Amino acid sequence: MKIKLALFLSLLFFASCNSLRTRNIVYLSDLEQQALITEPVEMKRLSIKPGDLLTIEVLTPNRETNMMFSRGLIDDEGVGGGGNQMRQGGRGSEYLVDTKGTIDFPVLGNLKVQGLTTEQIRDSVLLQVQEYVQDPIVKVRLQNFRFTMLGEGGNRIIEVPGDNEDVNLLEGFAMAGGISVYGKMEKVLIIREENGVRTMARVNLNKKETLYSPYFYLQQNDIVYVEPTNAKVSGTSFIRRNWGFAAGLISSAFVLYRLL
Known part of the structure; x- marks a missing residue:
């Protein structure tokens, strides 16, 4: 009798899991079963938006020149007021892109960065910095991805x-x-x-x-x-609606199992 009861409970369990067994949970399952598949890759680089936080670091052979392209004060207006925030960090200065999509960069002035990638911003800053110093290195990073x-x-x-x-x-x-x-x-x-x-x-x-x-x-x-899945939604809804009944049924099954 115990065997029959255990078999009955097992059937209930496997019936509830039936929907999971028939679903496809494999990533990219329609790929051809080949040892090697080669295709070109086209990446979409991130473009800068208002509200983004950039770190820009200018490195030159001269320490004074480095400071010239990195010093700045915090503007309390921030993005909401259309201003620009800047603070000195360990890996360059951080700039908060304002609502117009620009940053206020030392020496170079107002720079339009919205819609550009970090690589494009780096190339633009590098080109302008080269007017003041030879062999500069410019690094640009997006900090709020x-x-x-x-x-x-x-x-x-x-x-x-x-x-x-x-x-x-x-x-x-x-x-x-x-x-x-x-x-x-x-x-x-x-x-x-x-x-x-x-x-x-x-x-x-x-x-x-x-x-x-x-x-x-x-x-x-x-x-x-x-x-x-619908199975989870239905199962969760059923348990919530019938929690008392389900608890009683489980308790009764357990008692019956012990008695038999």
Whole structure:
């Protein structure tokens, strides 16, 4: 009798897990089964937006010249007042991009950086600094690259180090701990704001076409949401509605098992 009861409970368990076994939870599962696949890669580099925080470091053979391109005062107006913030850091000076997409750089004055990549900003600053000093070195880093994972992809904000500007969706999920077995990999929602426009797009992580999506590489402040499966939603709703009944049923089954 105990064997029959145990078998009955096991059947209930496997029936509840049936939907998970039939779902495709493999990344890029439609890739051809070949030992080697080679394709060109086209990265979308991050472009600077108002509110971004940049670190710009100018290095020259002369210490006084270095200070000339790095000294500055904090402007209390900040982004909200259309001003520029700057503070001295260990790896250069930090500049908060104002609402007009500009920063106020020592000696060079007002620089338009909105829409540019850090490489383009570096080249522009380098070209202008060369008018004052020979053989300068310019380093530009984005300090506020972060994105948010929600739902079955984790619930956390990921801060990306300033030296890493190429983070794709797969790397993002790895940083967040991966997608749970209850996540809809075929319906991953990405919310992005660019140039005052909010866009919402869905990508299918089961399909290799995601690799070519403009949303494959993450941008500043992207929000990535992985929906739960219907099985999890239904199961959670059932437990909430019938928690007392389920607890009583489990207790009764346990007592019956002990008596038999």
